[in-house]
Amino acid sequence: MTRVRVAVDAMGGDRAPEEIVAGALAARSDTVEPVLFGRRELLEPIAEGLDIFHAPTVVGMHEKPADAAREKRDSSLFAACRAVGEGDADVVVSAGNTGALLAAGLLEIRRLPDVYRPALAVPIPAQRGPSVLIDAGANADARPEHLLQFGYMGSIFAEEILEIEEPEVKLLSIGEEPDKGNRLTREAHPLLVASGLRFAGNTESRDLLAGAADVVVCDGFTGNVVLKSLEGTIMTVLSALREEMLESRRGKVGGLLIRGAARGLKRRLDPDTYGGAYLLGLRGLLVKAHGNSSRAAIANAIALGARGVSGGVVARLAGRLGDHAGLRR
Amino acid sequence: MTRVRVAVDAMGGDRAPEEIVAGALAARSDTVEPVLFGRRELLEPIAEGLDIFHAPTVVGMHEKPADAAREKRDSSLFAACRAVGEGDADVVVSAGNTGALLAAGLLEIRRLPDVYRPALAVPIPAQRGPSVLIDAGANADARPEHLLQFGYMGSIFAEEILEIEEPEVKLLSIGEEPDKGNRLTREAHPLLVASGLRFAGNTESRDLLAGAADVVVCDGFTGNVVLKSLEGTIMTVLSALREEMLESRRGKVGGLLIRGAARGLKRRLDPDTYGGAYLLGLRGLLVKAHGNSSRAAIANAIALGARGVSGGVVARLAGRLGDHAGLRR
Numbered sequence: 001m002t003r004v005r006v007a008v009d010a011m012g013g014d015r016a017p018e019e020i021v022a023g024a025l026a027a028r029s030d031t032v033e034p035v036l037f038g039r040r041e042l043l044e045p046i047a048e049g050l051d052i053f054h055a056p057t058v059v060g061m062h063e064k065p066a067d068a069a070r071e072k073r074d075s076s077l078f079a080a081c082r083a084v085g086e087g088d089a090d091v092v093v094s095a096g097n098t099g100a101l102l103a104a105g106l107l108e109i110r111r112l113p114d115v116y117r118p119a120l121a122v123p124i125p126a127q128r129g130p131s132v133l134i135d136a137g138a139n140a141d142a143r144p145e146h147l148l149q150f151g152y153m154g155s156i157f158a159e160e161i162l163e164i165e166e167p168e169v170k171l172l173s174i175g176e177e178p179d180k181g182n183r184l185t186r187e188a189h190p191l192l193v194a195s196g197l198r199f200a201g202n203t204e205s206r207d208l209l210a211g212a213a214d215v216v217v218c219d220g221f222t223g224n225v226v227l228k229s230l231e232g233t234i235m236t237v238l239s240a241l242r243e244e245m246l247e248s249r250r251g252k253v254g255g256l257l258i259r260g261a262a263r264g265l266k267r268r269l270d271p272d273t274y275g276g277a278y279l280l281g282l283r284g285l286l287v288k289a290h291g292n293s294s295r296a297a298i299a300n301a302i303a304l305g306a307r308g309v310s311g312g313v314v315a316r317l318a319g320r321l322g323d324h325a326g327l328r329r
Numbered sequence: 330m331t332r333v334r335v336a337v338d339a340m341g342g343d344r345a346p347e348e349i350v351a352g353a354l355a356a357r358s359d360t361v362e363p364v365l366f367g368r369r370e371l372l373e374p375i376a377e378g379l380d381i382f383h384a385p386t387v388v389g390m391h392e393k394p395a396d397a398a399r400e401k402r403d404s405s406l407f408a409a410c411r412a413v414g415e416g417d418a419d420v421v422v423s424a425g426n427t428g429a430l431l432a433a434g435l436l437e438i439r440r441l442p443d444v445y446r447p448a449l450a451v452p453i454p455a456q457r458g459p460s461v462l463i464d465a466g467a468n469a470d471a472r473p474e475h476l477l478q479f480g481y482m483g484s485i486f487a488e489e490i491l492e493i494e495e496p497e498v499k500l501l502s503i504g505e506e507p508d509k510g511n512r513l514t515r516e517a518h519p520l521l522v523a524s525g526l527r528f529a530g531n532t533e534s535r536d537l538l539a540g541a542a543d544v545v546v547c548d549g550f551t552g553n554v555v556l557k558s559l560e561g562t563i564m565t566v567l568s569a570l571r572e573e574m575l576e577s578r579r580g581k582v583g584g585l586l587i588r589g590a591a592r593g594l595k596r597r598l599d600p601d602t603y604g605g606a607y608l609l610g611l612r613g614l615l616v617k618a619h620g621n622s623s624r625a626a627i628a629n630a631i632a633l634g635a636r637g638v639s640g641g642v643v644a645r646l647a648g649r650l651g652d653h654a655g656l657r658r
Binding site for chain 2: 127137140141172174181182183185204205206207208209210219220221222224225226228229230231232233234236237238240241244245247248250251253254255256257258259260261262264265268269
C-alpha cells in the first residue's frame with residue numbers, strides 16, 4: 001500500500017508555521033506522509049524528519065489573490081498546489097488566504113475536464129450528523145447547471161470523505177415547494193429532480209444546523225452568507241448566555257456547573273472537526289483549513305484529505321461529471 | 330389628536346381569533362384604536378366593544394397566494410388590507426399567510442408611485458440594539474436599484490419606528506471590500522455610496538446578531554435565508570445545550586440555576602419584541618406578525634404599526650423615494 005502524500009502549506013494561517021508543522025507531525029502515519037512547503041530555515045528545526053520543499057515567499061492573509069497569482073508563484077501556498085498539479089503529491093492542505101488558494105487551485109492543479117466551476121464543500125456539524133454545504137463561497141454568481149454539478153460533487157464527497165451511504169441531497173431555498181425561491185433555485189430544481197441523485201427537494205436555512213440533508217446545494221454567495229451566519233450566531237448566542245449568567249450569583253454558579261456541557265457543545269459544533277473546506281472539481285484535492293487552525297484541526301484536515309485520496313474522490317468526480325457532460329450548455 | 334386606526338386581521342395566525350383579539354384589546358389606548366376583521370359570530374363574544382367588520386372567509390396558512398387573491402377577496406386578510414387602501418384605517422396587522430399578505434398589500438393598498446418593489450423590513454434583536462434587515466423575503470430576485478430603495482426605506486423605518494437617529498446602513502455581502510460579493514452587491518455598492526444615506530460599506534452575516542448596522546440591505550432571497558438561519562441556529566444551539574446539560578447530574582443542577590439567564594436571553598432574542606415584519610413601499614403600512622404570535626406579540630405589532638403612522642412613515646417614504654425617482658431605470 002502506497003502512502004498518501006499530502007502537500008502542506010506550512011506558512012499559511014495565523015499560527016504558522018508552528019501549529020501547522022505540529023499538525024503534520026500528528027497526522028503522519030503508515031498510510032499518510034505529509035510533506036512541508038515553506039522557508040527551510042524556519043521549518044528544519046521543527047520538522048522532525050518530514051520532507052521539506054523550500055519556498056522563499058509567503059502569501060499574506062489579506063493579500064489580493066490576483067496580486068499573489070502574479071507575484072508569489074514561488075510561495076509555499078502556490079508551490080504546495082503545484083506539487084499536486086505535477087503529481088508529486090496527492091492532496092494539498094493550507095490554512096492560508098482563501099482567495100489565493102482558489103486562484104492557486106485553478107492555476108496549478110487545474111479543473112477537471114467536465115467541471116464548469118470548482119466549488120467549496122464545507123461539512124457542517126449538524127445535530128443529526130455532518131451535512132455538506134456546497135458551494136460555500138467559490139462562485140458568488142452561479143447558473144442552474146452549476147448547482148446540478150455541485151449536487152454531484154457534494155454527493156461523492158459525502159460518500160467518500162464523510163462515509164455516508166446514498167446521501168440525500170436538498171436545494172437550499174426559501175420555501176419547501178419547488179416553485180419557492182429565486183430564479184436560480186427554481187431553474188435548478190428540475191435539473192436536480194432529473195439528476196439520478198437522491199434528491200429530496202428544497203430545504204430552508206432554518207433546519208441547517210439541526211440537519212437538513214446530507215448534502216445541501218446552493219450558489220457560493222448564499223452558501224457563504226449562511227455559513228458565516230451559523231458561525232456568528234453560535235458565537236453570539238453562547239457569549240450572550242455567558243453575559244446573562246454573570247448578572248446573577250445564581251447564574252454564575254450555574255455557569256460553573258454547565259461548563260462541561262457548554263464545552264461539549266462547542267466541541268460538537270466546532271467546524272474544525274471536519275478539517276475545513278474542500279475545493280472540489282480540480283484534478284487533485286485541495287483542503288482549506290480555518291485561518292486560525294490549531295494543530296488538531298490541521299491533523300484532521302490532513303487525515304480527511306488523505307481519506308478523500310484513498311476513496312478516489314477525484315477519479316469518481318471525473319467519471320460522474322463526465323457521464324453528465326451532455327447537460328453542459 | 331386623532332386616534333390611529335389599526336385594521337386587525339382577527340382570523341389570521343395559528344392562535345386566531347382568541348390571541349389576536351386579546352392583543353388588540355391590550356393595545357387599545359387613547360391614541361390607538363384597533364378594529365377587527367373576521368367572522369362576527371366568533372368575534373362578538375370576545376371583542377369587548379372593539380369595532381368589528383364582518384368578513385365571511387378566512388385565508389388558510391398554506392393556501393396559495395394566487396388562489397387566495399382570486400377566491401378570497403372577502404376574507405378577513407384582504408378586507409383588513411382593503412380598509413387601509415380605502416382610507417378607513419391607517420395600518421393593517423395580520424399574523425396570517427405571508428404570501429397572501431404580500432399579494433393583498435399590492436392589490437388592496439397598492440404601491441407608492443415611485444416604488445419599484447415593496448420590501449419586507451424585519452427588526453433583528455441584535456446584541457447592540459435593533460437592526461433592520463431589508464428585504465427579508467418579498468423579492469427573491471432583485472436589481473441594484475431595488476437595493477438602493479431598500480436602503481432608503483430601511484433608513485426611514487429605523488428613524489420613525491425604531492427611533493434611531495441617522496441610522497447607519499450597510500450592504501450584506503461576503504467580504505467587507507466593495508468588490509467582494511456577487512454581481513448584484515457589486516453593482517448596488519456604488520449606488521449606495523452615492524445615495525446620501527449614512528452608508529458604511531459591506532457587512533457579513535457573521536456580525537448580524539451581534540449588531541452589524543442599524544439597517545442591513547440585501548435581496549429578499551438572501552434576507553430570508555439569513556433570517557431563518559438566525560432563528561434556526563438560536564433554537565438549535567439552545568436545545569443542544571439543554572441536551573448536553575441533561576447528560577450529567579452536575580449539568581442538570583447547573584441548568585436549573587441558569588434557567589433565569591436562559592429565559593432572559595430568549596426574551597432578548599425574541600423576534601416578537603419588534604412585532605414582526607413590515608411591508609414598506611405601499612400607500613399604507615402593513616405589519617406581518619409571526620404566525621404563532623401571542624397576544625403580547627400582537628399588541629407590540631399594533632403599537633409599533635401605530636408609531637409608524639404617527640411618524641408619517643408612508644409620507645416620508647413617498648417624499649424620499651420621489652426625490653430619487655431619477656434613478657429609476
